[in-house]
Amino acid sequence: MRGVKPAARPLTRVAKRREKTRRALLDVALGLFYEKGIYWTKIEDITERADIGKGTFYQYFDTKEQLLAELLREGLELLLARMKAAVSSANGAGLVPVVVESRLAFFLDYPAYLLLFHQVRGLLQLQTAVSKELRDIYNIHLDQLAQLLKPALQGRGKGGTSARDLAVALAAFTSGLLTYHLVLGSVDEVKHRRAAIADQIEQGLSALI
Amino acid sequence: MRGVKPAARPLTRVAKRREKTRRALLDVALGLFYEKGIYWTKIEDITERADIGKGTFYQYFDTKEQLLAELLREGLELLLARMKAAVSSANGAGLVPVVVESRLAFFLDYPAYLLLFHQVRGLLQLQTAVSKELRDIYNIHLDQLAQLLKPALQGRGKGGTSARDLAVALAAFTSGLLTYHLVLGSVDEVKHRRAAIADQIEQGLSALI
Numbered sequence A, B: 001m002r003g004v005k006p007a008a009r010p011l012t013r014v015a016k017r018r019e020k021t022r023r024a025l026l027d028v029a030l031g032l033f034y035e036k037g038i039y040w041t042k043i044e045d046i047t048e049r050a051d052i053g054k055g056t057f058y059q060y061f062d063t064k065e066q067l068l069a070e071l072l073r074e075g076l077e078l079l080l081a082r083m084k085a086a087v088s089s090a091n092g093a094g095l096v097p098v099v100v101e102s103r104l105a106f107f108l109d110y111p112a113y114l115l116l117f118h119q120v121r122g123l124l125q126l127q128t129a130v131s132k133e134l135r136d137i138y139n140i141h142l143d144q145l146a147q148l149l150k151p152a153l154q155g156r157g158k159g160g161t162s163a164r165d166l167a168v169a170l171a172a173f174t175s176g177l178l179t180y181h182l183v184l185g186s187v188d189e190v191k192h193r194r195a196a197i198a199d200q201i202e203q204g205l206s207a208l209i
Helices: A013-040 A043-050 A064-087 A092-109 A111-123 A132-152 A163-184 A187-192 A194-206 B013-040 B043-050 B064-087 B092-109 B111-123 B132-152 B163-184 B187-192 B194-206
Strands: none
Touching (some): A043 A064, A064 A092, A092 A132, A092 A194, A111 A132, A132 B163, A163 A187, A163 B194, B064 B092, B064 B132, B092 B132, B132 B163, B187 B194
16 A cells, blocks of 8 residues: 555544643743743743743744744734635735735734734844744745735836735835834724724835735 | 023033943943844843943943933934934925935934834833833824924825824834845845835825825
């Protein structure tokens, strides 16, 4: 029977428990990163709140940065999945508003991810050595976003805007505006101003298309 | 002679020395914040590099956050002064491009301030208590920026954009785009793409006016 792919077997009890622990570490870390930030959160803080021995952490992640990379990847995948699901029912001219709306909705549902992404972008600007991995994860996301936005451009937009330029502008306008509004008000206040924020992003992008 | 304001006297030697030490602490801190970030930089790191006893730090600042607030205020004042000087030779339609260009130039000249402001906005999103002071400094800057941009709007812009909305959008688009470009490339690469970035910000804002 060589060459025949075996049917996916259900997870063993051990594998299930391992997956549960890994999930707990990621979830607890995301919560702590939102409370205290990625810089001030120590591995001990994560294992203590997850009620796991510190040694156990290293069976799952080599470093805090590796866990951070995993959360970044998961978060960006979740965000992309939301946008993809939203555009499946959109066409041509409706594409950009739908993408903007779903991106905004994601960040208002998950402010912890908004802050995580913001802090990772700060980390990547530091002059101390940071692994290339985080930068690569971001690059992949922006390429995927460019793919998603491509149908909104007939070839190139105004001033030669490429799909990748449009993706960067969408990401930058959305997180920039949300971050400024959150600095000046609470998540609830921002939710109230949501339609106005979506409008500004859409109008800003429409000038590039 | 009561009621008559005395002529400004030259600083005494002690006052001069104090001002020099204070300046050294601020400059060294800005450099360290750019290298290691505001979270990982300890007061000891600052005093050690400034070659000052740790106790002396507290003769100038009560906490690291107070020093941070001072740098934020100075940086935003410097940024505003640059924009004000630039608009003094601009009128009506030329106002927004001139403000965009001078804001962009400031951040490319001082990437340490771009990162400092970025990290402060991250700090203000954390769920741990942060002093109201940092938020207030930001608010004042955005009000001043709104004052500066007011002549670009005849009353209200598209969709009811106020001068304050335009100020927030300018700040958000500029730092958002610069931050994304810096995450994906070096300061030198961003300087090369400067004209394209200025274009995107201007076009994005023109859609709101």
